[in-house]
Amino acid sequence: MIDDLDRAILQVVQANAALSTTAVGRAVGLSQAATWRRLDRLRREGILAGRELVLDLETLGFGVTVFVGVKLATKGRVDLEGFERAVSAIPEVRRVQHVLGRYDYRLRVVARDLSDFERVLRRRIMGLPGVGEVEANVMLSEERRPGPL
Amino acid sequence: MLDATDSAILRRWQAEPDLQVTELALEMGLSQSVLSRRIDRMRENGVLKGVQGVIDWSALGYGVEVSLRFTLDKGEPRALDLFVAAAREVPEVTEIQTFLGRVDVRLAVIARDLAHWRQLYGERILTLPHISEIEALLHVAQVKTDAVLPL
Numbered sequence: 001m002i003d004d005l006d007r008a009i010l011q012v013v014q015a016n017a018a019l020s021t022t023a024v025g026r027a028v029g030l031s032q033a034a035t036w037r038r039l040d041r042l043r044r045e046g047i048l049a050g051r052e053l054v055l056d057l058e059t060l061g062f063g064v065t066v067f068v069g070v071k072l073a074t075k076g077r078v079d080l081e082g083f084e085r086a087v088s089a090i091p092e093v094r095r096v097q098h099v100l101g102r103y104d105y106r107l108r109v110v111a112r113d114l115s116d117f118e119r120v121l122r123r124r125i126m127g128l129p130g131v132g133e134v135e136a137n138v139m140l141s142e143e144r145r146p147g148p149l
Numbered sequence: 150m151l152d153a154t155d156s157a158i159l160r161r162w163q164a165e166p167d168l169q170v171t172e173l174a175l176e177m178g179l180s181q182s183v184l185s186r187r188i189d190r191m192r193e194n195g196v197l198k199g200v201q202g203v204i205d206w207s208a209l210g211y212g213v214e215v216s217l218r219f220t221l222d223k224g225e226p227r228a229l230d231l232f233v234a235a236a237r238e239v240p241e242v243t244e245i246q247t248f249l250g251r252v253d254v255r256l257a258v259i260a261r262d263l264a265h266w267r268q269l270y271g272e273r274i275l276t277l278p279h280i281s282e283i284e285a286l287l288h289v290a291q292v293k294t295d296a297v298l299p300l
Contacts, residue, residue, distance in 0.1 A: 010202070017201055018200040051203065052202075052295065053159070054198040055198065056197075056198055067255065084292045091296075093293065094293070094298070095291075096291075096292035099286035099287060101285055102284055135250075135251065136250065137248040140247045142245070143244070145242050147206065147242075148259070149204075
C-alpha cells in the first residue's frame with residue numbers, strides 16, 4: 001500500500017508538520033513536485049489524518065493529567081450514547097475511549113492541580129448517569145512514539 | 150506568560166490545526182507578521198513545542214489497538230527504567246505513560262489483527278522485563294479525540 005519513500009515522508013511529517021513541501025522533499029531526497037504528489041495521496045487515503053499542536057500543558061497551567069477508568073453500573077438499562085454525550089461535553093475530559101476489559105471507558109482528564117481534578121471527578125464525572133466503579137491514575141510522564149513506520 | 154490574544158490563537162488553532170498561518174491570521178483579524186511573531190514567541194518560551202502530523206494507523210491496516218496497564222516488580226529499583234527502555238524498542242508501541250496509582254505504566258500498542266496481536270503479545274510484550282501484573286483494555290471506539298484544552 002505504501003512504499004519506503006512514503007514511510008520516510010510520514011516519519012518526517014509526523015515529527016514536524018510545519019515543514020514546507022520543499023523541506024520535506026529535501027529530507028527524503030525527492031523533488032518538491034514528487035513530494036507534493038505523495039503527500040496529497042497520503043492525505044486523500046486518510047493515512048495522514050491531519051495535524052496536532054504539541055503544547056506544554058504545565059506552562060499553560062494544567063499541572064495534572066489523570067487517566068480515569070469508568071465502569072458503567074450494571075443495574076438497569078445503561079444508555080451508552082447518553083453517557084458518551086455527557087462525558088464528552090466536559091471540557092476537562094480531553095479523550096474518551098470505549099474499551100473492553102476491566103473498564104468500559106477510558107478518559108484522559110486535564111486539571112489545574114489535584115484539588116481541581118477532585119472537583120472535576122466528584123462534581124462532573126461521578127455525577128454522570130450510569131457511572132459505577134471509577135479508578136484514577138495520575139500521569140507522571142508521557143512519551144509518544146513514532147509507531148511502526 | 151500568555152495574554153488573551155495568545156490564548157485565543159491557541160484555542161482557535163487547536164480546534165483546526167490544519168489551518169495555515171495566513172488563514173489563521175485572517176480569521177483572528179491579525180496581520181500575518183503579528184501572528185507569526187506571537188507564534189515564534191510561544192515556540193521560544195516552550196508553550197508551543199511543535200506541530201506534529203497525525204497518522205491514522207487504521208488506514209495503514211492496523212485495526213487493533215490495546216491499552217496495556219502494567220504493575221512492575223517492586224523488588225527491583227531500576228524496574229521502571231529498564232521496562233520503559235525495552236518498551237521503546239517495540240515499534241508497535243505508540244504511547245508510553247508512567248503513573249502514580251495502582252498502575253505503574255501504560256502502553257498503547259497497535260496490531261494489524263488479532264493474530265498479529267497474539268504474536269506481538271507473546272514475543273514482544275510478555276518478554277518485557279520486571280512485569281508483575283498486566284491488564285489489557287481492547288479499544289472499541291474513539292468517542293472524543295484529544296480535544297481543545299479548556300484555555
